Amino acid sequence: xxxxxxxxxxxxxxxxxxxxxxxxxxxxxxxxxxxxxxxxxxxxxxxxxxxxxxxxxxxxxxxxxxxxxxxxxxxxxxxxxxxxxxxxxxxxxxxxxxxxxxxxxxxxxxxxxxxxxxxxxxxxxxxxxxxxxxxxxxxxxxxxxxxxxxxxxxxxxxxxxxxxxxxxxxxxxxxxxxxxxxxxxxxxxxxxxxxxxxxxxxxxxxxxxxxxxxxxxxxxxxxxxxxxxxxxxxxxxxxxxxxxxxxxxxxxxxxxxxxxxxxxxxxxxxxx
Numbered sequence: 001x002x003x004x005x006x007x008x009x010x011x012x013x014x015x016x017x018x019x020x021x022x023x024x025x026x027x028x029x030x031x032x033x034x035x036x037x038x039x040x041x042x043x044x045x046x047x048x049x050x051x052x053x054x055x056x057x058x059x060x061x062x063x064x065x066x067x068x069x070x071x072x073x074x075x076x077x078x079x080x081x082x083x084x085x086x087x088x089x090x091x092x093x094x095x096x097x098x099x100x101x102x103x104x105x106x107x108x109x110x111x112x113x114x115x116x117x118x119x120x121x122x123x124x125x126x127x128x129x130x131x132x133x134x135x136x137x138x139x140x141x142x143x144x145x146x147x148x149x150x151x152x153x154x155x156x157x158x159x160x161x162x163x164x165x166x167x168x169x170x171x172x173x174x175x176x177x178x179x180x181x182x183x184x185x186x187x188x189x190x191x192x193x194x195x196x197x198x199x200x201x202x203x204x205x206x207x208x209x210x211x212x213x214x215x216x217x218x219x220x221x222x223x224x225x226x227x228x229x230x231x232x233x234x235x236x237x238x239x240x241x242x243x244x245x246x247x248x249x250x251x252x253x254x255x256x257x258x259x260x261x262x263x264x265x266x267x268x269x270x271x272x
Contacts, residue, residue, distance in 0.1 A: 001182065002050070002075055003043040008179040009068040020044065027067075029060045070178060082144045083193060087217065093148045094119045104142040107131060124150060124158040132165040137176040140169045147194050156225040159197045163225075166190065197225035199234055 006027070010018045018026070020040050029039035029050060039050045039060055053061035053072065065072040078099040081088070088096075097108045098117055105111070107130055110118040124146065131142040143166045150159035170190065173183035198219045205215040220234040235241075 001080070001186075002071065003040065004179055004182045005071045005074060005177065006064065006068060008182070009071055027060050027063045074177065077141065079141045079144060082141070082148055083190060085193065087219070088148060088152070090149070090152050093145065093152060097142075097145050100141055100145065101138040103136075104131060104134070104138045108142065108145070124153070124155055125161060128158055128162045128165065132162075132169070135169065135172075137172045140166065140172050143169070144190070144194075151197050152200065154200060154202070156197055159194075159225050163194050166194070196222050198222070199231045201235065201238065204238070 006023065007017055010022070010026075023040040024038050027040070043050065050060045051058040053065050061072060061075075078096040082093070082096050094109065094117070097119065098105060098111075100108070108119065108127060110120060112118070128143070128146050128150075131139050131146060133139075134142070143162050147159060147162045147166070150156075150162060170187040173187055174180060177183040177186070199222050201218040201220075204218040206218055207214075208216045218238060220231075222230055222234075224230070
């Protein structure tokens, strides 16, 4: 992303696309003599990010901030972590909501003068509709945050609604990115990333090879976010429950879900 936006800004300014040697010369990663290989080679390959402008070694970002400030601004968007495939805890999702632009942040997070924050446990569906009504790029980032929260709290209907509304607002990426190529590629990534929803077995962990022996939360990607039978099969397979017993668990689980939905409907009607 950083490489593509910088190339687009450089080409708009000079009428020609830069070579890696040009970027290393214009925006070196250190005060030493710029070389044809370095931070920009890694950035192009997606193998590493340069230091932040505030860091002592952040010469590249400081020069880039002076020349193309909009490129550095996008580098700091919370969108990247929210849209990524790396697992996030609910607390991490809420912290990224705090980092959203103020207009969106105030809808999702209560900020108090004593430096404390609170994410009200209200109606997630109402939050989705309110954020989507903004019709801005900031609101689009807010929808992605709500997609992650709906995934973490296992609310497929809020996830499905947020996804449908996000699709109608992907065109907002064009102006925000300043690159038709990059905005189109990222829009396609968002379509694929949130087309389904992870099933998270709350409180369940397992040891996964290659993770250093650490406990990893149990997660499955559902073929469809509303495929509750697939969710039951994943649960049954993981716990080793026989299919005959799984049918009874499914009946109890569906009954509990119906009660939760009815309670949510009553709360929404009382607000109206």
